[in-house]
Amino acid sequence: MATTIKSPGVTGGVLVTVAFLKAQLDTGNDHLGIFVPLVLDVIVRLPLSEFTVEDIQLALSTTHHVSMPKHVVGTLLRRVGKKYLKLQNGSYKLIPGIEIPKSSVDAKKQQIEQGQMRLAEELRLHAKRRKLVIVSAEAALDLLYKFLESEQVALLLDTPTCDEPVPKIGQRERSVVAEFIQNIVQADPALLNVLRAMLEGLVLYHAAFLPDLCSAKKRFRNLRVVFDSSLVREALGYWGPVLKSLSKEAIDVLKASGIECVVFDETLDEIRRILAMYEAHLGTTKGRAELKPGPMTRYFLTQRFTQSDVVEMTALLERDVAAAGFRILARPPRQAKFTAGEKDLAARLKRPNTGPEIDMEPRVIHDVECIAGVLTLRRGNRSNRLEDAGVVFATDSATVIRTVQDWWREDEGETAVAPIVHIRVLANLAWLKKPALCGDFKIQELVALCASALRPEPATWGRFLKHLLKLQEGHRVTSDEVAAILVSEMLDRTLKAAEFETDDAEEIGAATFDEAVERVMASYAAEAERKIHETESERSAAIADAEQRAQSALERADSAERDAAERARKRDLRIRARAGRWARLLAECARWVANAVLIIGAFSLISGHDFHPGIWGIVTAGGIVVFVILEFVAIRGEVSEWLSKLEGWLNEKLLTFFGIDD
Numbered sequence: 001m002a003t004t005i006k007s008p009g010v011t012g013g014v015l016v017t018v019a020f021l022k023a024q025l026d027t028g029n030d031h032l033g034i035f036v037p038l039v040l041d042v043i044v045r046l047p048l049s050e051f052t053v054e055d056i057q058l059a060l061s062t063t064h065h066v067s068m069p070k071h072v073v074g075t076l077l078r079r080v081g082k083k084y085l086k087l088q089n090g091s092y093k094l095i096p097g098i099e100i101p102k103s104s105v106d107a108k109k110q111q112i113e114q115g116q117m118r119l120a121e122e123l124r125l126h127a128k129r130r131k132l133v134i135v136s137a138e139a140a141l142d143l144l145y146k147f148l149e150s151e152q153v154a155l156l157l158d159t160p161t162c163d164e165p166v167p168k169i170g171q172r173e174r175s176v177v178a179e180f181i182q183n184i185v186q187a188d189p190a191l192l193n194v195l196r197a198m199l200e201g202l203v204l205y206h207a208a209f210l211p212d213l214c215s216a217k218k219r220f221r222n223l224r225v226v227f228d229s230s231l232v233r234e235a236l237g238y239w240g241p242v243l244k245s246l247s248k249e250a251i252d253v254l255k256a257s258g259i260e261c262v263v264f265d266e267t268l269d270e271i272r273r274i275l276a277m278y279e280a281h282l283g284t285t286k287g288r289a290e291l292k293p294g295p296m297t298r299y300f301l302t303q304r305f306t307q308s309d310v311v312e313m314t315a316l317l318e319r320d321v322a323a324a325g326f327r328i329l330a331r332p333p334r335q336a337k338f339t340a341g342e343k344d345l346a347a348r349l350k351r352p353n354t355g356p357e358i359d360m361e362p363r364v365i366h367d368v369e370c371i372a373g374v375l376t377l378r379r380g381n382r383s384n385r386l387e388d389a390g391v392v393f394a395t396d397s398a399t400v401i402r403t404v405q406d407w408w409r410e411d412e413g414e415t416a417v418a419p420i421v422h423i424r425v426l427a428n429l430a431w432l433k434k435p436a437l438c439g440d441f442k443i444q445e446l447v448a449l450c451a452s453a454l455r456p457e458p459a460t461w462g463r464f465l466k467h468l469l470k471l472q473e474g475h476r477v478t479s480d481e482v483a484a485i486l487v488s489e490m491l492d493r494t495l496k497a498a499e500f501e502t503d504d505a506e507e508i509g510a511a512t513f514d515e516a517v518e519r520v521m522a523s524y525a526a527e528a529e530r531k532i533h534e535t536e537s538e539r540s541a542a543i544a545d546a547e548q549r550a551q552s553a554l555e556r557a558d559s560a561e562r563d564a565a566e567r568a569r570k571r572d573l574r575i576r577a578r579a580g581r582w583a584r585l586l587a588e589c590a591r592w593v594a595n596a597v598l599i600i601g602a603f604s605l606i607s608g609h610d611f612h613p614g615i616w617g618i619v620t621a622g623g624i625v626v627f628v629i630l631e632f633v634a635i636r637g638e639v640s641e642w643l644s645k646l647e648g649w650l651n652e653k654l655l656t657f658f659g660i661d662d
Contacts, residue, residue, distance in 0.1 A: 013064070013065040014064075014065040014066060014145065014205075015116060015141055015144070015145055015198050015201075015202075016065075016109050016112050016113050016116060017038070017064045017065055017066050017109070017201075017205075018066075018197075018198060018201030018202050018204065018205045019112045019116070019194070019197035019198050019201045020037075020038075020105065020108055020109050020112055020201070021034045021035070021201045021204045021205060022196075022197045022198075022200045022201035022204060023108065023112070023197065024037065025200075025204060025435060031204065031207055031432065032072075032075065032076065032079065033079075034204060035068070035072070035076055035208065036076060036079065036080060037103065037104075037105050038060060038064050038066070038105065039056060039060070039073070039076045039077065039080055040080060040084075040100055040101075040103060041063070041064075041103040041105040041106075042056060042059035042060055042063050042064070043056070043080070043084075043085075043094075043100060044100055044103055045059065045063065046059060049093065049094075050088075050091040050092060050093045051091065051092055052090065052091055052092070053070055053073050053074045053077060054070070056073050056076075056077060057070060057073045060073070064105075066205060068208055069208060069209055072208045072209075077092055083098070084098055084100055112197070115190070115193075115194040116141060116194055116198070117137050118190075118191070118194070119141075119144070119185075119191050119194045119195065120137035120138075120140035120141045120144070121137055121140070122180070122184060122185075122188075122191060123140045123143070123144060123177070123180050124137065124140050126176065126179070126180045126184055127140070127176050127180070130176050130179075130500055132172065132173065132176050143169070143173060143177060144177060144198070146169040146173075147169055147173070147174060147177040147178075148198065148199060148202055148446075149202070150169050150174070151446065151449050151453075171457065171499065172499065172500060172502065174453055175453060175454065175496065175499060175500055176500070177450075178449075178450035178451075178453035178454050179450075179454055181195065181446065181447065181450045182447060182450045182451060182454065186447060192443065195443065195446075196440070196442070196443045199442050199443060199446055200435065200442050200443075203428050203431065203432065203442065204432075206428075207432055218387055218433070219257055219258040219387070219433060220257055220258040220259050220386075220387045220430075221258070221387055221388055222258075222260075222390065223258065223259050223260070223386070223387065223389060223390065223391070223392070224259075224260045224262050224377070224390070224391045224392075225254065225259050225260070225261055225262060225391075225392055225393075225394045225421075225426065226262050226263070226264055226267075226329075226370060226373065226374055226391065226392070226393045226394065227261060227262065227263050227267070227326065227394055227423075228267070228367075228370070228393065228394060228395035228396070228397070229267050229270045229271055229274070229366065230395065230396055230397070231247065231394060231395065231396060231423055232263055232267060232268075232271060232321065232324075232326065233271060233274070233296060234246070234247045235247035235248065235251065235324040235325070235326070236313075236317075236320050236321065236324060238296050238299065238300075238313075239295040239296050239299055240295065240299045242448050242451045242452075243295070243448060243452070245444075245448070246444065246445055246448040247324070248324070248325070249441050249444055249445070250423065250427045250441075250445070251324070251325040251326075252325075253427055253430045253431055253434075253441050254426065254427065254430050255325065256430070256434055257429075257430040257433045257434060259426075259430065260327065261325055261326050261327065262326065262327050262328075262329045263321055263326045263327070263328055263329065264328075264329060264330070264331040264369075264370060264373055265328060265329070265330050265331060266331050266366065266369055266370070266373075267366070267370070268317060268318065268321065268328065270362065270366050271317060272314055272317065273362065274296075275310050275313055275314045275317075276314070278291070278296075278300060278305075278310050279307050279310040279311060279314075282300065282305060282306060282307050282310065283307050285479045285480070285482050285483040285486075286479075288301060288483065288486050288487075289465055289468065289469060289482065289486065293458040293461035293462050293465070294458060295452065295455065298455065298461075298492065301486050301487045302487055302488070302492070304487050331369060331370070331373040332373055332376045332377060333376070334372050334373075334376060335376050337380070338375050338376045338378065338379055338380055339372045339375045339376060340375060340411075340412050341407075341411055341412065342368045342371065342372050344407060344411045345368055345371065345403075345404065345407045345411075346364055346365075346368045348403045348406070348407050349364045349367055349368065349400065349403055349404075350364055367395075367400060367404075370393050371393055371404060371419050371420065374391045374392060374393045374419040374420075375419055377390070377391040378390050378391050378419070382414070382416035382417075383416055383417055384415070384416055384417060385417065386417050386421065386426075386429065389416075389417045391419075392417070392419060392420065392421050392426075393419055393420045393421070394420075394421055394422070394423045394426055395420065395422070395423065396422065396423050396424070398422065400420070401420050401421070401422055404418060404419070404420040405418045405420065424445070427441070427445070454496055455492055455496065456492055456495035456496050456499060457499065460495055460498070460499060460508060461495065463508070463513075464495060464513050464516065467510060467513040467514075468482055468485065468486075468513075468517070469482075471514075471517065477517065477521075481521065484520075484521075485517060485520050485521070488520045488523070490519065490520055490523050491516065491520050494515075494516040494519050494520060495516055498512045498515075498516065575655065575658045576655065578654075578658075579651050579654035579655050579658065580651055582650070582654055583647045583648070583650035583651035583654060584647055586646075586647070586650050587643045587644070587646050587647035587650065590643055590646060591639070591640065591643045594639040594643070595639075
């Protein structure tokens with residue numbers, strides 16, 4: 001059944017204003033100057049000839065939907081007053097003859113509002129697909145505002161930014177907005193720019209509530225930030241690549257503003273204990289099912305980390321911590337003159353409903369020791385500004401932070417900066433100092449938070465594990481199937497889809513969990529069938545390819561054989577032609593020699609005969625000549641026949657010499 005979000009009591013107009021503030025910062029104004037156009041705009045609108053700081057404060061809230069601290073409004077009026085106002089008896093008046101330029105605030109805000117309305121309509125369409133009805137664009141903007149405010153920690157957790165508490169947002173609404181930002185806004189550059197302006201504008205707006213807004217751009221002075229175990233594990237990638245990338249960006253932003261990122265050696269010991277726990281549990285199905293729900297557990301399971309992987313992580317821990325940008329520092333020995341009542345702090349940090357006889361949890365001991373280490377490193381230094389605090393402990397646990405801050409103020413009676421801070425508060429302050437240099441840090445941070453918001457809630461995951469173990473005990477699933485279900489990436493999406501269907505995760509029942517199990521098992525079956533099909537297809541393709549290669553090989557062999565035969569034939573022809581030429585040449589030479597011998601012999605015979613004069617002598621000579629000629633012709637014929645045989649014999653010998661047998 002669709003859920004309806006009613007029209008908001010507070011409009012989303014504040015988002016237009018904060019986006020306007022971001023645009024002012026982009027034009028080169030400082031953190032205080034971005035508010036000046038708003039102040040001038042409401043001064044022009046006032047029907048009063050003179051006015052007070054409270055009048056401007058009220059006008060800003062009414063006209064531009066922003067609640068500004070009185071001291072900031074006073075500072076802005078003093079800045080404006082140098083040119084346009086004069087202060088008399090606690091009230092401000094316009095200087096006669098000086099006219100405030102016509103404001104362009106409305107025109108710029110209208111242009112910004114058009115982009116935000118498109119963003120709101122896209123959110124409504126996405127919510128409708130998730131069966132979450134948002135009745136208007138204004139309601140969509142209000143939902144987006146609540147999401148941004150709930151995800152973005154105020155700059156100082158112990159300093160409220162307005163009289164109203166942080167807006168509350170339901171789990172289902174939070175998931176829908178997170179999915180919208182991750183899947184739709186990221187793919188649309190125009191929508192992404194609109195959201196970026198809103199987000200960064202809200203940080204600028206919250207900066208107005210800092211005790212000293214003018215110091216927002218000042219660098220941190222030798223500030224060392226001691227990181228909590230969870231933050232270090234994020235930076236090492238134990239919670240997945242998205243949070244690892246975000247941690248790297250945050251560390252780079254902190255370092256760019258002059259902060260040194262430090263890890264106590266005892267924090268590394270705690271991480272080793274955590275890794276040892278995973279090493280002990282990852283080896284069995286029962287152990288994997290007993291792991292505490294959380295992002296580290298889900299990442300280790302879905303990536304199918306083994307015990308050997310964890311052993312390697314432990315061995316390379318110090319190297320990886322240094323590579324992530326941290327300096328490892330030995331926690332200093334506690335000194336009573338610098339530390340405080342840590343026993344009271346430990347009592348506050350203990351889980352509820354645990355008696356004094358129960359040993360202190362390692363988590364509590366670690367947090368108390370880190371706070372004591374920070375106070376020792378401060379050596380009694382007290383400051384009202386975080387920039388001058390010297391050392392501070394950073395974590396992402398709002399509960400721990402509020403507990404330490406309550407102890408700091410109530411038990412210790414301190415008014416200086418507490419020894420603990422939220423990492424995103426610190427990142428916001430660092431971003432404020434160099435927003436242009438830090439680029440897309442804020443929007444990337446939000447996208448990473450959206451990815452985290454789209455994971456199943458720990459409570460849902462814990463209830464599912466109990467249900468899965470019951471199925472195993474009832475022999476409805478085997479231990480191997482439990483192991484396969486736990487490491488399935490589809491499980492997260494299936495459980496989250498179940499959370500989308502209800503406003504209260506506690507309403508998810510056994511039938512829904514059974515369906516989740518069936519979907520995961522069906523996905524494995526489909527995957528197995530797909531792999532079988534792929535294997536058969538690959539086998540058929542391999543056979544066809546082998547047959548084709550064999551056929552091609554045969555064709556190539558036949559072609560090569562034909563080519564070789566043709567080359568041999570042509571070679572034989574060339575050799576036979578060459579042998580014939582040489583045989584004819586030799587036979588011809590012999591013929592010339594034989595002819596020469598015959599001719600010489602005939603002439604010798606004729607010339608050696610004595611011819612008598614007279615007719616008888618002539619007849620005798622003629623007869624001899626005729627006889628010699630006839631003999632010459634007869635002998636020459638025999639010689640020619642012999643020479644022909646010689647030519648044939650020479651041709652055969654030459655062919656044999658060149659390797660050709662007839």
